[in-house]
Amino acid sequence: MPAVSDCIEMLDSETKAVETPEDHAEELRLWLRLLTCTTLIEGEVRGRLRHRFDVTLPRFDLMAQLDKAPDGMTLSDVSKRMMVSNGNVTGLVERLVESGHLDRRTSETDRRVQVIRLTKLGRAEFRKMAGEHEAWIADLFADLTPKDVRELMRLLAKTKASAQKSAARRRT
Amino acid sequence: MPAVSDCIEMLDSETKAVETPEDHAEELRLWLRLLTCTTLIEGEVRGRLRHRFDVTLPRFDLMAQLDKAPDGMTLSDVSKRMMVSNGNVTGLVERLVESGHLDRRTSETDRRVQVIRLTKLGRAEFRKMAGEHEAWIADLFADLTPKDVRELMRLLAKTKASAQKSAARRRT
DNA sequence: TGGAAACATTTTAGGCTTAAAGCAATTCGG
DNA sequence: CCGAATTGCTTTAAGCCTAAAATGTTTCCA
Numbered sequence: 001m002p003a004v005s006d007c008i009e010m011l012d013s014e015t016k017a018v019e020t021p022e023d024h025a026e027e028l029r030l031w032l033r034l035l036t037c038t039t040l041i042e043g044e045v046r047g048r049l050r051h052r053f054d055v056t057l058p059r060f061d062l063m064a065q066l067d068k069a070p071d072g073m074t075l076s077d078v079s080k081r082m083m084v085s086n087g088n089v090t091g092l093v094e095r096l097v098e099s100g101h102l103d104r105r106t107s108e109t110d111r112r113v114q115v116i117r118l119t120k121l122g123r124a125e126f127r128k129m130a131g132e133h134e135a136w137i138a139d140l141f142a143d144l145t146p147k148d149v150r151e152l153m154r155l156l157a158k159t160k161a162s163a164q165k166s167a168a169r170r171r172t
Numbered sequence: 173m174p175a176v177s178d179c180i181e182m183l184d185s186e187t188k189a190v191e192t193p194e195d196h197a198e199e200l201r202l203w204l205r206l207l208t209c210t211t212l213i214e215g216e217v218r219g220r221l222r223h224r225f226d227v228t229l230p231r232f233d234l235m236a237q238l239d240k241a242p243d244g245m246t247l248s249d250v251s252k253r254m255m256v257s258n259g260n261v262t263g264l265v266e267r268l269v270e271s272g273h274l275d276r277r278t279s280e281t282d283r284r285v286q287v288i289r290l291t292k293l294g295r296a297e298f299r300k301m302a303g304e305h306e307a308w309i310a311d312l313f314a315d316l317t318p319k320d321v322r323e324l325m326r327l328l329a330k331t332k333a334s335a336q337k338s339a340a341r342r343r344t
Numbered sequence: 345t346g347g348a349a350a351c352a353t354t355t356t357a358g359g360c361t362t363a364a365a366g367c368a369a370t371t372c373g374g
Numbered sequence: 375c376c377g378a379a380t381t382g383c384t385t386t387a388a389g390c391c392t393a394a395a396a397t398g399t400t401t402c403c404a
Binding site: 046047056074075076086087089090112 | 386
């Protein structure tokens with residue numbers, strides 16, 4: 001609650017609330033901290049993937065999506081899951097097909113649709129990377145207690161829901 | 173704690189711990205959720221900046237750093253603060269000088285150093301954007317209570333410290 | 345004082361990313 | 375059935391981003 005001295009400035013001569021630019025510095029600080037954490041961890045993971053396996057993070061992410069879908073995915077699916085643009089996926093897939101990690105074929109039932117899968121090579125390489133990747137993440141979060149982890153999960157779920165609601169509000 | 177039946181598998185014949193790939197699925201899920209939240213909010217802010225002010229997020233971020241430093245910053249300072257590469261800043265600054273938002277000059281005392289500042293135009297435009305930006309962030313986090321915000325700040329601070337420690341460990 | 349090391353920045357090469365426009369295939373409503 | 379919207383994907387233009395090498399400057403110290 002604002003101090004009385006501050007409140008006074010927020011009331012006009014007839015004691016009604018005045019249009020005051022509200023203070024949202026706390027939310028702003030929270031956003032910057034969230035961004036810092038993500039950037040820090042993402043950069044660390046990116047570097048380790050490059051040094052250890054000579055692979056980029058986007059390629060790894062795409063392979064991770066496909067590893068969970070043995071029957072393959074369409075490019076649209078991938079695009080939604082990874083929250084990146086369609087065109088981005090096109091190029092990423094192109095390079096991964098080129099390097100032999102992905103198999104791409106046109107759907108038999110809908111000729112607009114491209115279905116992509118991990119090749120044997122792609123799956124083998126991904127599994128190798130995924131094991132170390134999980135250990136890196138565990139190490140990066142090592143100082144958090146199981147309770148911290150649960151609590152963060154809960155609060156981030158709430159954050160995600162809030163942001164999605166806000167985004168939907170704007171789109172109307 | 174693992175169930176007894178699981179523990180049995182983790183002990184060898186002489187009752188010593190066996191090398192077992194530990195389960196860090198929870199940390200992995202936490203990392204993915206953290207990334208999702210950030211990507212979601214970042215994308216929303218990026219789109220709003222573009223539609224409302226026709227400015228990119230990296231340009232806005234750079235101007236935000238400079239707004240806090242009336243005496244200017246060196247490119248290295250900016251690079252560290254924004255957690256991006258040096259070369260990235262060079263190009264970003266180039267475009268912002270070109271558009272008249274930034275002023276760049278070589279330091280008098282050290283000819284290696286470039287000092288950049290917001291121009292009058294740059295500062296005016298930034299202030300205009302910053303006001304709306306703060307409101308967007310407040311709206312995106314609107315469903316979090318003040319207590320949620322405090323708790324998230326605390327846990328993210330702990331996360332950041334943990335990740336920095338892990339990164340430092342690796343660099344040794 | 346004369347290099348060697350450290351530092352600040354730029355350049356380079358390659359890849360990532362987006363928004364928007366374009367193209368083909370499918371679906372839907374009259 | 376047929377045209378209009380929708381869908382899935384690719385292309386385009388521009389900008390972002392990184393790692394590593396290159397360039398010029400300063401500092402350190404033997």
